[in-house]
Amino acid sequence: MEVMRHTSTFLRPPTPAADGPSLAYALVVLNQRLPRFAPVLWNHAKLRIFADGGANRVYDGMPKFFPEQDPSEIRRRYKPDIIRGDMDSIRPEVQEFYCNLGVKIEDVSYDQDTTDLHKCIAFICDSTPELDKSKLCILVAGALGGRFDHEAGNINVLYKFSGTRIILLSDDCLIQLLPRTHSHEIHIQSSVQGPHCGLIPIGAPSASTTTTGLQWDLTDTGMSFGGLISTSNIVREERITVNSDSDLLWTISIKKDI
Template sequence: MSNWNVDFLQKDPVHKDCKRALIILNQPFSRGLFHRLWNSTQLHYCADGGSNRLYDTLNDSPTREQYLPDLIKGDLDSIRSDVRAYYELKGVRVVQDHDQNSTDLMKCIRTLQDLEETEGSKQYDIILLGGLSGRLDQTIHTLSYLHKLRKTRRHVYAVTDDNIGWVLDEGTHDIAIDHDVLGQTCGLLPVGIDSTKLSTSGLKWNLNEDISSFDGLVSTSNHLVPGQDVRISTTRPIWWTVELKCCD
């Protein structure tokens, strides 16, 4: 049994024993969502061009100085020269990694894994700001990479202003639904597998050992039930997505 919640999306962050790392990707985001995620995480990385997004979103200098990332890393083909100069002047570590067999996101997570080994403590939960919008090839990379990370990471989430998603590995999952921050529409997506058998509770249209595949049933545009949490059982890993309400 795996347990999931999205308390890091609350306006007043909930600080629990778990440690969280925010990785900012090169996609647009609102200030409201950014502030919620930054304030609920202890570690903050920018994947290359994600630093441009951070710099431009915080478009006044005093505010920028309050939100300095711990690291900017990638092949650095996207970061603007003015953004790099600003963060280096503020003492932010900017690391160029020329490995062409890994993306900027993968480079950041490798650094996080090295830190975890050094600290000798439990894993950080990872929250990606971006990754599910923009260029299709980049979105597919997010879907693929998180599918692979399920084997080594407990909790990895991808968040945009429109929705949040993560991979549920085979087994049963209890998902605490915060109806104040999550919208009603949700989906179960059989990405990267041939098929899976799904059973659910807490959805308007529940599944009962139904087979889901790209060639058959795909549960999109399902709805959460007000006041209820969700339980999902799956025989293969799947993507779970839920829309977000506006974060001010």
């Protein structure tokens, strides 16, 4: 089975060849509080999209990371490539500000069957030929916290676009899908993440999951809701391996001091 390798070097400032074979990062900002490492995510991204009210979050929140600088200058510096969504949350003055900067604003409220995140991921996958999709990794800021139905919708997007690397981020943790079609090798960035982690069989039960590198490794272990799930596990090695007959969610804590 082909091995899929994962690393979270996007949590650290960009350095030459930091990701080995370079990944093409895209950033989607949702309508939740910006994580404290938002400027670092921005600097990694080749494409930046605000999902509707995510524009408010950047407009209000990004200047707070640079209190010694002119807020207007910060807002002009951190402008997106596009704002996309139902457009029912972005404030009028924020929309006007970005319009005046020439930012494309795309109202897709005619589609009420998908979330704003889904609309943004679909745009990245279908309308950005300049990005190498084989190396694409989509970082989603503000994906966790707030209403649970929004969180569930964001997790559903991981399954909807299971062939695309998508990482949901908050101040506290990240979540990504480990598709059953691959073996997985996770390289831990111990300076910025861990030690707490988990493997969650949300899509379907797992009859057999095997791991290495964890405090409580799994060996051909079955997992399901109503049964065992691997929560509050701890990374013990810099390299974690996961093999499962089911899609799993991988989550790991993000350290407070980054």
